[in-house]
Amino acid sequence: xxxxxxxxxxxxxxxxxxxxxxxxxxxxxxxxxxxxxxxxxxxxxxxxxxxxxxxxxxxxxxxxxxxxxxxxxxxxxxxxxxxxxxxxxxxxxxxxxxxxxxxxxxxxxxxxxxxxxxxxxxxxxxxxxx
Numbered sequence: 721x722x723x724x725x726x727x728x729x730x731x732x733x734x735x736x737x738x739x740x741x742x743x744x745x746x747x748x749x750x751x752x753x754x755x756x757x758x759x760x761x762x763x764x765x766x767x768x769x770x771x772x773x774x775x776x777x778x779x780x781x782x783x784x785x786x787x788x789x790x791x792x793x794x795x796x797x798x799x800x801x802x803x804x805x806x807x808x809x810x811x812x813x814x815x816x817x818x819x820x821x822x823x824x825x826x827x828x829x830x831x832x833x834x835x836x837x838x839x840x841x842x843x844x845x846x847x848x849x850x
Contacts, residue, residue, distance in 0.1 A: 727790060733836075735773070735787045736794050740802060740830040746819050747779035753813055757782065760805040768792065768800065785835065794832050802826045 724733045742748055749757060754777040761784060765772045770792070774785040788797055806825035810816060816825070838846075 725787070725789070730790060732790055733787060734790060735785065735835040736797075736832050737835050738784050738786060738794070738798060738801075738830055738832050739781055740798065741781045741827045743820055743824055743827045745780050745827065748816065748819060749777050749779050749782065753809065753816075754779075756812065757805055757809065760808055761801055764801050764804050768797070770797065798830050798832070802830075 724731050726732075757777055758775055761775060761782075762772055764770075765786065769789060771787040772784055773787060774783075776783040784801075786797070788794065806823075809825050810820070810823075836843075
């Protein structure tokens with residue numbers, strides 16, 4: 721379980737559940753490719769001082785639970801995660817060229833939701849009763 725992070729004047733825990741898919745939702749995220757994508761996600765997180773709390777790579781999509789720093793937007797984080805892994809995967813697994821053309825391995829876009837230990841209803845009640 722991740723801990724709260726401290727900044728100069730903050731204490732925070734900014735977590736997201738993020739999902740994205742390969743281009744054309746091809747079921748290619750298996751075996752060595754899936755393993756390498758997991759490694760690349762972890763490397764990107766380490767370089768950027770994020771914490772990956774959970775990762776699940778399915779044949780046609782990726783799920784991660786990630787804690788980001790306050791100075792990083794979720795869209796920028798996803799851009800870094802997908803961009804680096806796309807370049808590396810296409811270079812390291814040239815056999816993928818038969819399925820993909822152009823410069824992208826991942827489909828455009830992603831799904832994201834925030835994650836917290838309290839439900840939205842619990843927070844609303846807390847605010848109402850202050």
